[in-house]
Amino acid sequence: MKERKFMMFDVMPTKDIVAWNAMVAGFALHGMSEDSIGFVLEMQNAGQRPNRSTVVSVLPVVGQAKALRQGRSIHGYCVRRYFDEDDIMVGTALLDMYGKCACLVYACRVFDSMSAKNEVTWSAMIGGYVVCDRMVDALEVFDQMMIEGSSKLASSSLASALRACTKLADLNRGKIMHNYSIKCGLLPDITIGNSLLSMYAKIGSVDDTVKYFDEMVFKDSVSYSAIISGYVQNGNVEEAFAIFRRMQLSDVEPDVAVMVGIIPACSHLAALQHGKCTHGLAIIHGLAFDVSVSNALIDMYTKCGRIDHGREVFDRMTKRDIVSWNTIIAGYGMHGLGKEAIFLFLNMQTDGIIPDDITFICLLSACSHSGLVTEGKHWFHAMTLNYGIKPRMEHYICLIDILGRGGFLDEAREYIRRMPFEPDVRVWGALLGACRIHKNIELGEQVSQMIEKLGHESTGNFVLLSNIYSAAGRFTEAAKVRIVQRDRGFVKSPGCSWIEIKGNIHAFIGGDRSHPQSRNIYQKLEDLLVEIKKLGYQPDTSFVLQDMDDEEKEHALLYHSEKLAIAFAILSLSSDKPIFVTKNLRVCGDCHTAIKLITLVSKRIIVVRDTSRFHHFHEGMCNCGDFW
DNA sequence: TTAGGGTTAG
Secondary structure, eight states, X not given: XXXXXXXXXXXXXXXXXXXXXXXXXXXXXXXXXXXXXXXHHHHHHTTOOOOHHHHHHHHHHHHHTTOHXXXXXXXXXXXXXXXXXXXXXXXXXXXXXXHHTTOHHXXXXXXXXXXXXXXXXXXXXXXXXXXXTOHHHHHHHHHHHHHHOOSOOOHHHHHHHHHHHHHTTOHHHHHHHHHHHHHTTOTTSHHHHHHHHHHHHHHSOHHHHHHHHHHOSOOOHHHHHHHHHHHHHTTOHHHHHHHHHHHHXXXXXXXXXXXXXXXXXXXXXXXXXXXXXXHHHHHHTTOTTSHHHHHHHHHHHHHTTOHHHHHHHHHHOSSOOHXXXXXXXXXXXXXXXXXXHHHHHXXXXXXXXXXXXXXXXXXXXXXXXXXXXXXXXXXXXXXXXHHOOOOOHHHHHHHHHHHHHTTOHHHHHHHHHTOSSOOOHHHHHHHHHHHHHTTOHHHHHHHHHHHHHHTOOOHHHHHHHHHHHHHTTOHHHHHHHHHHHHHTTXXXXXXXXXXXXXXXXXXXETTOOOSTTHHHHHHHXXXXXXXXXXXXXXXXXXXXXXXXXXXXXXXXXXXXHHHHHHHHHHHHSOTTSOEEEEESSOOOHHHHHHHHHHHHHHTOOEEEEOSSOEEEEETTEETTTTOO
């Protein structure tokens, strides 16, 4: 505010209400919420009474800052001065502010009390429900508006309604709105165009999306980021890269949102070379030092196996937000570096950032991956006692995971019993996973029954129970579980591992012989098997689900996708290069043992990312301590 | 006074 001394405003000999309001609106326009709100207080101190225009200028800023306390006091001021009576603009600004502050009860109260509403009022109410994740209600208000027909249809209302359809994955309704926007002539509106594109990319087929994208007459950076992030969130990573390349050939410049959309595509593939190229592009376009882009880069590097690069990006940031800290803490957790994760958690607070509920999920999962049972329990309780954050289902899942992996199955069961809300299938799933690790058949069966009662079986849980039986040699029961799984339509997705060599992704499925170098790969694997058997490797056939004879089982294990990817990497990379493999499922226990020994015979460092974490294999050891 | 794209966990 010091610079203000030099402003025109300060040199004005007399300041009327118009001048004060212009300043409030000016700060608001530049997103300077604190200054805008502060100025309203300052004008009152200077003896100037805010009028309707002041209120209408400052309320959107209050909403943006989610400053409910100030918003309520402004509301009180409006009531005292009768501004809220029959003034559509004041009423709309108030209800919009309440909506943005997630205070829907008040938003609705203002909305219902308004005797006259215009299209902006309806739009603000629909938007309020969308902000608060109440999509069904948002669409109900939209319908009500259409039935009443007293206001014209604002494109903002349609945009919010389309967003509700997207969140609800309601493609049919979205398509109806698409037709409706054509009828109303709203399609050329870029906001509507991009909302439709975003909807198709997030819930439609790739064909639908490309068709619509190609039909768009005008495309801006929002169009590109909408389609790219929509694709990435849906797992259509290749298609996202294709659109990104099209963008580079177009005259549209990438912006922060485009970069933040495409960077996770590299993380999905664990494609470090792609990630580095994208990082380079962000630097060229002057976007690499943006907080959100840096956050996405930290995430990308940690998920591509390079926690060191992630840390470099983190250390170089001049400004960090809560996402930066959560991302780096989660990164250390994933790499099994729990102590460092706790150290950073403490550092973030000295840096003035208050941990949120997500921070604790990152921290607890870090404790789980590092076997830090005492620390995990401590932070779970401290979260409520010292930080006032009530544990959600996700926090319980982490806690059960920590206790379960650590072998404290009874304690985990007790925590579930004492939960203040009903545990969902994921909580039971965490306990079932622990039963698999610690081979506790009795509890495993009980937990499976609980999961069945909930009626939310998933493929993963069937596989876990089947594994528990197989590990105990009870193949009849294991087979029964698999039959039930098949009859109920759950299909186990095939294990797939991939590796990036010189910027190309090579993917392998178990037993796969489609790779051009398949013969060499299988030969290499046979050679490795001979070598590691000399070191005492015995195939752990309990990880084979089928009741085959031992020789068959050994073959099924030998050709698991992660082993194929590693054999190919040893053939393709010079011996000083670490090998990074990514798998779409958890690493199998037998592969885990085999890979430890492979690091000894091949003198390689092997890093495997599975769905849960990173395994750093080096000199016959894995940093997960054999719990994952 | 309203509206389109983005990063963290599970």
